[in-house]
Amino acid sequence: MPSCVLAYSGGLDTSVILGWLQDEGYDVHCVYVDLGQPGEDREAVLKKAHACGAKSARIVDVQEELCRDFAFPVMQWQARYEGVYLLGTSIARPLISKICLQVAREVGADAYAHGATGKGNDQCRFQLAAEALEPGVKIIAPWRIERYRAKFPGRTEMIAFCAEKNIPVKASVAKPYSSDENCLHISYEAGVLEDPKTTGVDVPDFGMTVSPQQAPDKIEHVTIGFEHGVPITLNGKPVSPLTMVKELNTIGGRNGVGRLDMIENRFVGMKSRGVYEAPGMTLLYEAHRYVEQLTLDRDLLHLRDRLSPEIAEMVYYGFWYTAKMDALMAFNRQAQAVVTGEIKLGLYKGNIIVCSRTSPNSLYDDKIASMEAGGSYNQTDAEGFLRIMGLPGRVQGRVRSRAY
Numbered sequence: 001m002p003s004c005v006l007a008y009s010g011g012l013d014t015s016v017i018l019g020w021l022q023d024e025g026y027d028v029h030c031v032y033v034d035l036g037q038p039g040e041d042r043e044a045v046l047k048k049a050h051a052c053g054a055k056s057a058r059i060v061d062v063q064e065e066l067c068r069d070f071a072f073p074v075m076q077w078q079a080r081y082e083g084v085y086l087l088g089t090s091i092a093r094p095l096i097s098k099i100c101l102q103v104a105r106e107v108g109a110d111a112y113a114h115g116a117t118g119k120g121n122d123q124c125r126f127q128l129a130a131e132a133l134e135p136g137v138k139i140i141a142p143w144r145i146e147r148y149r150a151k152f153p154g155r156t157e158m159i160a161f162c163a164e165k166n167i168p169v170k171a172s173v174a175k176p177y178s179s180d181e182n183c184l185h186i187s188y189e190a191g192v193l194e195d196p197k198t199t200g201v202d203v204p205d206f207g208m209t210v211s212p213q214q215a216p217d218k219i220e221h222v223t224i225g226f227e228h229g230v231p232i233t234l235n236g237k238p239v240s241p242l243t244m245v246k247e248l249n250t251i252g253g254r255n256g257v258g259r260l261d262m263i264e265n266r267f268v269g270m271k272s273r274g275v276y277e278a279p280g281m282t283l284l285y286e287a288h289r290y291v292e293q294l295t296l297d298r299d300l301l302h303l304r305d306r307l308s309p310e311i312a313e314m315v316y317y318g319f320w321y322t323a324k325m326d327a328l329m330a331f332n333r334q335a336q337a338v339v340t341g342e343i344k345l346g347l348y349k350g351n352i353i354v355c356s357r358t359s360p361n362s363l364y365d366d367k368i369a370s371m372e373a374g375g376s377y378n379q380t381d382a383e384g385f386l387r388i389m390g391l392p393g394r395v396q397g398r399v400r401s402r403a404y
Contacts, residue, residue, distance in 0.1 A: 001027045002026055003026060003027040003108065003111075004029070004112065004140055005028075005031055005100045005103050005104040005109045005112050005113065006054075006114070007031060007033065007097075007112075007126070008030035008032050009032065009037075009115075010032065010044075012159070016152060016158045017142050018052055018167075019052065020151075022053050028055055029054065029057070030058070031100050032049075032057070033062055033099050034062060035062065035092050035184075036181075036183025036242075036246075045057075046058070058103070064241055065095065066091070066184070067244070071281065072231070072241060073332065075281065076288065076332055079308050079309075079311040080312055083309075084262055085274070086184075086185065086281050086285065087316060088186075090121070091184070091315055094128075094320035097130040100114075104137075105134075113142070114126045114141060116141065116143065118143050121266050121316065121318070124267050124268070125318030126139075126141075127141070128317070128318040128319060128320075128321075177189065177203060183246060184245060184278060186276070186278075187274055187276050188275040189273060189274045193273050193274075193275060200273070203275070206259070208249055209254075209259055209277045210254060211256055212350030216254070216255065218348070220251065220255055220346070224343050224345070225342040226287070226341055227340050228336050228339060229336030229339040231284055244284070245284075248279065252279025252280055255347035255349065258281070260276040262274055262275075286345065287343040288339070290354050291341040294341055294364055295339050295340070297363060340359060340360060341359025342359075343356070343357050
């Protein structure tokens with residue numbers, strides 16, 4: 001029999017796909033990539049996969065790798081898709097593909113299957129990553145197969161299929177929205193959220209944050225230390241990447257930090273509405289930016305900021321394993337070499353206030369910046385500087401006068 005690896009969650013969609021793939025003649029190896037999805041009994045997921053006929057099933061915990069090798073480098077770029085989204089779902093997809101391909105190689109599987117729909121971004125992220133790592137891989141995306149969609153036009157038919165095959169699932173026919181969760185964030189979309197007139201923050205049962213209105217009536221302080229752009233200490237104590245994110249999720253979440261409601265442009269061409277919460281990563285982005293303000297010179301910082309939307313797009317679309325990304329990440333490692341320092345933030349009802357900033361590599365010189373006399377800056381020098389800077393404008397003004 002042919003065999004495939006299935007990116008498996010144990011939920012309704014991948015449970016149905018597991019059964020359908022077996023009906024199609026495949027031995028299925030289920031891989032649960034642990035990204036920090038809360039509220040799920042990992043061992044129960046494995047037992048379910050075995051009980052449903054999987055050839056093998058395993059859990060691969062990649063939470064540290066997700067934070068260290070994927071989320072933190074993107075954070076160092078200050079990459080936000082369309083200026084706001086911190087890419088918590090996007091950045092996990094190439095890692096899932098990598099792990100599934102590693103398992104496929106180990107077990108000798110012929111194909112890689114996933115449950116992403118044919119309308120969304122995830123199908124792009126899974127496939128582009130997989131084909132970059134293994135150009136000859138066969139991708140099975142059931143939602144892009146017409147006979148699969150004909151068999152399962154809705155959740156009612158999927159639930160009936162599971163009942164017929166004695167596949168245990170916790171699902172109802174009606175659901176107000178869908179969600180995707182990992183240690184970096186939670187996203188909410190579809191259902192009632194598809195109506196842009198709906199207030200997004202009123203709909204989801206948020207799992208990481210309280211509303212700013214419900215947050216405490218006092219400021220909570222948190223101090224984050226960076227070395228070469230990497231967050232390494234929290235309130236003075238060294239912590240691992242995953243611990244950093246999880247503890248900041250707790251701290252930021254209880255202070256109402258990190259909620260977002262946006263209409264975004266999907267890679268496949270349509271606009272969609274997403275509601276997100278990412279308290280820990282929001283704090284890291286803010287603190288990191290404050291260290292950069294001290295340590296990066298103007299031209300390097302501005303160049304990085306011009307390139308940052310390019311990184312965000314590549315991550316969002318799924319172009320992680322590319323020569324372009326490799327080159328940009330190499331550039332960023334050099335740029336981040338001096339980004340070392342400590343930032344103290346004050347959190348109050350969703351607001352983030354910078355309270356203090358220090359760095360051994362600080363380029364800020366209060367003697368030069370002071371409006372008082374003194375320091376090595378001679379204001380007389382500005383006369384010649386502005387004569388040179390203004391030369392092109394004066395020449396053009398004589399040739400092509402402007403009305404005023």
